[in-house]
Every structure is written in structure tokens, then in C-alpha cells.
Amino acid sequence: MAITDKIYVKNHRQLASQLETSFPKGAFKGATLDVLFQGEGLAKLDEASRERVLEFAEDFMDCDCQASPHCGCPERKFTRYLLELREQGLGPDAIVDVMGDDYMLYAYPGDVLSFLDDSVRTLEAVEALADVDGRGDVADQARQKRDELV
Incomplete structure (x- = not known):
């Protein structure tokens, strides 16, 4: 949801x-x-x-x-x-x-927390997939965005 x-x-x-x-x-x-x-x-x-x-x-x-x-x-x-x-x-x-x-x-704050956590996990997945695909630039962008949310 x-x-x-x-x-x-x-x-x-x-x-x-x-x-x-x-x-x-x-x-x-x-x-x-x-x-x-x-x-x-x-x-x-x-x-x-x-x-x-x-x-x-x-x-x-x-x-x-x-x-x-x-x-x-x-x-x-x-x-x-x-x-x-x-x-x-x-x-x-x-x-x-x-x-x-x-x-x-x-x-509800718990729903917001879940959304933020899901966002961080999604960015981690993007970063990992970009690394595997040799797309360092995309991995770097995902890492930077993730760091801004953590």
C-alpha cells in the first residue's frame, strides 16, 4: 500500500x-x-x-x-x-x-517510518543492482540519496 x-x-x-x-x-x-x-x-x-x-x-x-x-x-x-x-x-x-x-x-508516524524505511531499502537495492550492472554513476546517486534519508 x-x-x-x-x-x-x-x-x-x-x-x-x-x-x-x-x-x-x-x-x-x-x-x-x-x-x-x-x-x-x-x-x-x-x-x-x-x-x-x-x-x-x-x-x-x-x-x-x-x-x-x-x-x-x-x-x-x-x-x-x-x-x-x-x-x-x-x-x-x-x-x-x-x-x-x-x-x-x-x-500515523509509524506509517511514515515504514515509508522512509522502504525508501532506504529501495535505494539500497538500486545501488546494488547498479553496481552489478557496472553503472557506478547510478550506484553513487542512489548511495547519496540513501545517505540523505538515513
């Missing part, structure tokens, strides 16, 4: 009440993206919530894909965001706090 399947909308009930509709708690569920990011829904949100939703849309949903926002770009961008927070030295608890402050999203 992808980490983005374990990212949830903070204050879900409050937002559903303001929008006068129901939607899934999962931030990257299709119905959530549709409800929160259509123009008519935004107007119903209080100012603070609207600000966070707009920031999320600007940072993760800005792409030229025809299938946007259901193209996978928001999930890939959010995954990069989590990795960048880790590269800045933040641990799982701090990452959860930052994404809550930035975008009104939450996750």
Missing part, C-alpha cells in the same frame, strides 16, 4: 459539515480530490481551511495531465515532499506535524 493511501484529511468532519457533503478521509482518494478541489466547494470553507486546501492544490495538483487530478502526479509530488522533509533531518513525528501545519493532513 502506498504512503499516500495512508494520508488523511485533518478535521474531516468539520470540512464535510462546511461543504455539506460527505467524502472519504483519505486525502488522495478520487472523491476527496473532486470534492475539495472544485471551485464551488472551496467557497464554502472557512478562510483557514480554504487557505490550506489551496496551498495543497498549488503544491501537488498543478500539472498539465488530461486526467488531472487523477493522473498520479499529486501522489508523486507528495511522496517527494515527504522525502524532502526527511532530507531536512525531520523524523516521522515531525513530518506528521509539518504536513498537518502546511496542508491540514495527518498520518
Whole structure:
């Protein structure tokens, strides 16, 4: 299961009440993206919530894909965001706090830890395969990225 399947909308009930509709708690569920990011829904949100939703849309949903926002770009961008927070030295608890402050999203720190651990293991595998294939440049890049996450 992808980490983005374990990212949830903070204050879900409050937002559903303001929008006068129901939607899934999962931030990257299709119905959530549709409800929160259509123009008519935004107007119903209080100012603070609207600000966070707009920031999320600007940072993760800005792409030229025809299938946007259901193209996978928001999930890939959010995954990069989590990795960048880790590269800045933040641990799982701090990452959860930052994404809550930035975008009104939450996750369980254990899920974030598992994602980070999986990322390190994947980079280790890339490094080993690149070494076997004689691709020292790729191995070096994977090693550098892994070191930034550890």
C-alpha cells in the first residue's frame, strides 16, 4: 500500500459539515480530490481551511495531465515532499506535524517510518543492482540519496 493511501484529511468532519457533503478521509482518494478541489466547494470553507486546501492544490495538483487530478502526479509530488522533509533531518513525528501545519493532513508516524524505511531499502537495492550492472554513476546517486534519508 502506498504512503499516500495512508494520508488523511485533518478535521474531516468539520470540512464535510462546511461543504455539506460527505467524502472519504483519505486525502488522495478520487472523491476527496473532486470534492475539495472544485471551485464551488472551496467557497464554502472557512478562510483557514480554504487557505490550506489551496496551498495543497498549488503544491501537488498543478500539472498539465488530461486526467488531472487523477493522473498520479499529486501522489508523486507528495511522496517527494515527504522525502524532502526527511532530507531536512525531520523524523516521522515531525513530518506528521509539518504536513498537518502546511496542508491540514495527518498520518500515523509509524506509517511514515515504514515509508522512509522502504525508501532506504529501495535505494539500497538500486545501488546494488547498479553496481552489478557496472553503472557506478547510478550506484553513487542512489548511495547519496540513501545517505540523505538515513
